[in-house]
Amino acid sequence: MFDFDMLGLAPTLLSALKRAGFTEPTPIQNQAIPLALEGHDILGLAQTGTGKTLAFGLPLIDHLLAQPGKPEPKSVKALVLAPTRELANQIADSLRALTEGTKLRVCTVVGGQSIGKQIALLARGTDILVATPGRLIDLMDRGAVTLGAVRHLVLDEADQMLDLGFIHALRKIAPRLGTPRQTMLFSATMPKQMEEISRAYLTDPRRVQVAPPGKAADKITQSVHFLPKAAKPARLREILSRDLDALTLVFARTKHGAEKLMKDLVADGYNAASIHGNKSQGQRDRAIKAFRDGTVTTLVATDVAARGIDIPGVAYVINYDLPEVPDNYVHRIGRTARAGREGEAIAFCAPEEAELLHEIQKVMKAEVPVASGKSPLIARGSGSGRQAGTAPRGT
Incomplete structure (x- = not known):
């Protein structure tokens, strides 16, 4: 088993990991972090709960620490898109813990909160913006945020964003992003449309996968x-x-x-x-x-x-x-x-x-x-049925 010291991360990040009690990287972190540190685009497939936030968050912060300088007003250096408010807030909390003691600024914009406060928050610019797609587009339409300085893009839980009409939002957001940039896409499943997004928005991505799509956690x-x-x-x-x-x-x-x-x-x-x-x-x-x-x-x-x-x-x-x-x-x-x-x-x-x-x-x-209980017979196309096994009631 590797430890974080062997992955080539900045000393500041290693100290933050120790403070947070992280000692050994998970499989997805072991695979993704070294490739992301080298600047590759990443297509990550891993079931939920496997540590994807650190898998993209650590190399993202490492890159930003190596690129000092305050962001321009209204500008963003790195953008993380997530499907729900809860996930966006969770990601932001994790990233803030890792950037504690640095000059990096992490902001969150999600629906259901005052857009006026978010406009004021973005006015001075931010290093990392964690956003839900809908609210980000609202802010773009109001001229409250510019994305031309974005050099790192993360699409987290991208398959769920697809279910929420994310592809239409991405078509509005992507043309505004800076180039060249590093893009990291993480998903628990790989539907056909996800393959199409990968081809359209990732450049020669490195694919990392620690569990077959659809597999539940072993424990x-x-x-x-x-x-x-x-x-x-x-x-x-x-x-x-x-x-x-x-x-x-x-x-x-x-x-x-x-x-x-x-x-x-x-x-x-x-x-x-x-x-x-x-x-x-x-x-x-x-x-x-x-x-x-x-x-x-x-x-x-x-x-x-x-x-x-x-x-x-x-x-x-x-x-x-x-x-x-x-x-x-x-x-x-x-x-x-x-x-x-x-x-x-x-x-x-x-x-x-x-x-x-x-x-x-x-x-x-x-x-x-x-x-x-007993599974009912399920009729299939040919009229044949299938019945699952049963176990003693109440086990």
Whole structure:
């Protein structure tokens, strides 16, 4: 196993890593950092929770430290694009910890916050800007930020940004960026459109991959309960009651469903909060902080939070509703087993969700072990069916 001292990073960064308690790089960091330090474009494929932020953040900061000088007003030296507010804030927090004690400035611009304050923040320029695409375009349209000085571009969780219409935003942003530049694209999956983006925006990229796309983290114990939709509330309470102090992330499919589920849990005495698109940024930030601190032990979320929560202590992820996009299952359960820990992912599958489970298992190339109930037969094109195995109820 390598250590960070062997990767060629600046002494300032090595000191920051020691302060933060990082001693050994993860596989994706081992592969990506030396190549990025050499200036190569990077196409990184790694499941969530594998340390991608440091994989691009360390070489990015190393390059900026070697290029002293204040940014011009409204200008940006390095741009990091992320799909959600939560992920953008998480990335920025990690980068600020690494730049502590340096003159590098890290700014964040996301939707749901005062654009006036963000305009004032950008007026003096910044070394690193972490942004969601929509808000960045709003600021570009207002003349609040110029991107001609950008020499480093990072596209994080690019596959989820695709789901959010990111390709249209990228076509507006990319022509404004400086050249030549280094581009690093990180994704947990590699859909066809991602290959097209890679060809269009990366130059002779080095591909680094530490796990097959769609593979769940090795230390996650998975299981599925087959049950009627009406039985889900009781089964959820049964599971939560086994360990009331454990941090548990529960995923619902809709904003309305997440809010109702949270309120029902609170009414029954469970310590729950919710996070979804109808919540203000302040409400979302407070809910995540309370969950991180352990003052809230059950957080009900929609997929808006699936890649924005990096809380090492999450013990359980419960898919109360299965996601309609199979890849989102992998991202959801990746909220547990962070930083080398173990975790448990539990899925509920009602009869009408059986096809969703089948698609999830195709993406993962693995069966999810059955904890209770029986899988319904799923009709296929030729009329043939398939039935998953069963396990003793309640295991």
